[in-house]
Amino acid sequence: MSTSKFEHFSGFVLTKQQFKTQNGFALCYWLATDHGPVRAIVDQQEAVFFILASDLEWATNALADQHIQVRTSILPLKTFQQQIVAALYFRSLTDFYNAKKYLSTHHIRILEGDIRHSERYLMERFIRGSAQVAGNLKRGQSFSTLSSTKMKSCNYLPTLKMLSLDIECSGKGILYSVGLFGQDISLVIMVGEPQDTTQDIQWVNDETQLLLALELAINEYDPDVIIGWNIIDFDFTLLVRRAEQLGIELKLGRAAQKVQLKDSKVGKLLVPGRVVLDGIDTLKNATYQFSSFSLANVAHQLLGESKLIDSDDRLAEIEWQFKHDKLSLAAYNLKDCQLVWDIFEQEKLLDFALLRTQLTGLDIERQGGSVAAFVNLYLPLMHRSGYVAPNLGDHDVHFSSPGGYVMNSEPGLYKNVIVLDFKSLYPSIIRTFLIDPIGLIEGLANPENAVTGYHEAFFSRTEHHLPKLIDHLWQARDEAKAAKDKMRSQAIKIIMNSFYGVLGSTGCRFYDPRLASSITLRGHDIMLKTRAEIERLGFRVIYGDTDSTFVALNDEFDTQLCQQTGRDLERHINDFWQNYCENNDGLTSYLELEFETIYSPFFMPTIRGSVTGSKKRYVGQVEGESGSLLVFKGMETVRSDWTELARQFQQELFERIFAGESVEVYIKQTISDLMAGKLNHLLVYRKRLGQNLSEYVKNIPPHAQAALKFQLDNPDKHFQRGQWIEYILSQSGPIMVSGGPVIPDLEHYLEKQLRPIAESILPTINLTFERFLSGQEEMF
Structure with a gap:
């Protein structure tokens, strides 16, 4: 029989719970450790929220009348309005929730009442996944239990055991099979009569046996x-x-x-002691971008592999296989598990999730959560400055904050353009100009010792946390870059860049438009002053967007001279901002301009039908390791709702123009081939349904029209929200590609696909698209 022994060791928090006990309530943290899973129990806990000290006497008497047990204390804490607060402590979770409800009903202002104690316990100890724990350890066969647990922060990274799971079912949700794939497992649990096969299939009689077999397999x-x-x-x-x-x-x-499954967006699923991690959300958190996050598309893009069923009507094929070919269904089920496993392994998604937890303190499986991450990091620091957090909407300042600055562009075709980017502009503004929620409160109270912001904001020069937090992350990112740790560098960048969005979000308790405006308007000023200084030096700025400045250089400059000019401007502008911040505000500048790119050539289009330069749209050629590469920003080539005809036409057109080659013959031949029907295979539009097909009633877009027509001829076919529709525009309207032979409306493709692309660039080289349509061929 195992006995308890006092031990201390490191672990990583997998899941957390809080539960009632005879003596109040306790916290349960499941930890991954070098010695296997550990269930750590932190007992004799008290949940807490705050009220104004002026309300304490009434609240204490009222709660006593309601037979609610509470301990109170006046703390050296205050609200953002400088009001002293009192803490109310509860040994019973029932008393905690009843007190919140009762006091709220009687209009008593409750602060920080929405923070779960299991999260507060970790937060206040700066525990972000990794924890040093100590207590009485009782070892068991499959896990150990730690009682009388004490926890503190540490640096520890576990080696976790991972399992990929995927189910197959009918359209009505009847379970067919479950696939499990991992380092030492490759199993499908399938409902059906046993069949001879080399596959590892566990046959069960019905769904009940399937679920029980799944339970046993996972626990083993x-x-x-x-x-x-x-x-x-x-x-x-x-x-x-x-x-x-x-x-x-x-x-x-x-x-x-x-x-445990709850109807909530956050913490919807709890499997005690196990993390459940979704591949789609993890990729999105890591800022991956795909035209579709379907497993088929992501596996094809990242692995170059395909699902075993990838038809338009996958559900029908699954149902058919379950009835007639269960071995193929098992192979399909397991292949999906393996594809997910391979994506996680290749892209190191679990490593990314663990790293994110170490940086923010969020649960491993918590997706999104920029606001929660900010609160995790900021709240304990704020408490140490003597403040409690406000509730949503507590501030009384209301106006809209502007977005990033975008300059008007000077359209045209340029031989040499360099791009100068401010490195992490918004975080560097926060760091330089001391923008911070507590800093704002303290700065407004003591403006003589503050940095002036925007919209009558002032930020304390001495009382702040966010600039120091960014400074810490910035140094960590520089270390990651030096170590060529791209994952850590990217994770830190994502977190730092999220701070501006959090401060500008009404869904954050620290939201104040003076904070967000003091970041964006400072960014506007920085971009304008940077442009003015570059132009003072005799250079021409043709465009700017949020943190990037585009500078046109002399056509006679070679690559070496362009690079030298870029480095010189980088050095000069950084010195300019160092001097400006020191001389005007007595501040150290953390603004850092980087010479990023040489485009040669570079094209900035006009807005269609106008002589005004466009924004966020351009094409440039860069020299890479494998030769010249065209970079398209906001153009048809990078848009999924344009045809392959448009993408190929634009790509070829710019390649020829940038190479100084004639385009007349190419345009004429393309138009001729199009009208002769030789390019019909390039005329497919592809667009995703934004809602279920039955929900399209008014203003039905072309792809939905195509699907509706197809459904009329194929009543058994059903379309759902998110499904991709491929169609061709015929003279009778949009027709799905899978609907049979289609005669395209070639005039439509000429006018709506080729013309806009040609007219965006041809005037720059003194040509018009009309000349190719009017029979004036003397140019050839």
Whole structure:
């Protein structure tokens, strides 16, 4: 029989819970450690919220009348309005929630009442995933239990055991099979009669046996992390719902604990002791971008592999295979598991999720959560400055903050253009000009010792946290860059850049438009002064966008001279801002301009039908390791809703013009081939349904029209929101490609695909598209 022994060791928090005990309530943290999973119990806890000290006497008497047990204390804390607060502590979670409800009903202002104690406990100890723990350890066969636990922050990174899970089911949600794939497992649990096969298939009689077999397989394999594709909103949601309908407690958690599913966006799923990580959300958090986040598309883009079923009507094929070819369905099920596993392994997505937790303190599976990450990082620092956090909407300042500065462009074709980018402009503004929620409160109270912001904002020169927090992250990112740790560098960049968005979000308790405006308007001023200084030096600025300045250089400059000019401007502008900040505000400038790119040539188009230069649209040629490369920004080539005809035409047109070659013959031949029907294979539009097909009633877009027509001829075909529709525009309207032979409306493609592209660039080289249509061929 195992006995308890006092021990201390490092672990990484996988999941957390809070629960009632005979003596009040306790916290439970499941930890991954070098010695296996540990269930750490932190007992004798008190939940807390704050009220104004002026309300304390009434609140204490009122709660006593309601038989609610509470301990109170006046603390050296105050609100942003400089009001002293009192803390109310509860040993019972029931008393905590009842007190919140009762006091709110009687219009008592409650502060920080929405922070779960299991999160506050970690937050106040600066524990961000990694924890040094100590207590009485009782070792068990599959996990150990730590009681009387004490925790503090540390640096520890675990090695986690991962399992990929995927289910197959009917259109009505009837379970067919579950696939499991990992380092030492490759298994499909399938409903059906046993068949001879070399595949590892566990045959079961019905859904009930399938769920029980799944429970046994997961508990035996004992993963720390379960991964999948849309795994929370689809796979686990369906598994839990079917288990409920079949009267089964789905005990997939450690210590035979059941899965908990709630109707909420945050913390929807809890599998005690195991992290459930969705591949789609993790990729989005890491700023990956795809035209579609379907497994088929992402696997093709990242792995060069395909799903075993990738038809337009995948569900129908799955249902057919379950009835007639279960071995193929098992192979398909397992292949999906393996694709997800391979994506996670190749892109190191679990490493990214762990790193994000170490940087922000958010749960490993918590997706999005920029506001929550900011609160995690800022709240304990704010408390140490003597403040409690405000509630949403507590400020009384209301106006809209402007976005980033975008200059008017000077359209045209340029031989040499260099781009100068401010490195992490908004974080560097926060760091330089001391922009901070507490800094704003203290600065307004003591403007004589403050930096002037915008809209009558002042920021304390001495009382602030966010600039120091960014300074710490900035140094960590520089270290990551030096170590060529691209993942850590990218993760830190994402977090730093999110701070401006958080301060500008009405969904954040620290929102104040003076904060956001003092960042963006400072950015406007920096961009304008940078442009003025570059032009004072005799250079021509042709465009600027948020943090980037585009400078046209002399056509006679070679690559070496362009590079030298870029480096000289970088050095000069950085010196300019150092001197400006020191001389005007007595501040150290952390603004850092970087010479980023040489475009040679470079084209800035006009707005269609206008002589005014466009914004956020350009084409430039850069020299890479494998030769010249065209970079398209905001043009048809990078838009998924334009045809391959348009993309190829634009690409070829710019390649020829940038190379100084004639385009007349190419344009004429393209028009001739189009009208002769030789390019019909390039005329397909591809667009995703923004809603279910039945929801399109008025102003039905072409791709939905095509799907509706197809459905009339194929009543068994159903389309859902998010599905891609491929169609061709015929003279009778849009027709789906899979609907049979289509005669395209070639005039439409000439006018709506080729003409806009040609007219954006041809005037620059003294040509018009009309000349190619009017029979004036003397130029050839």
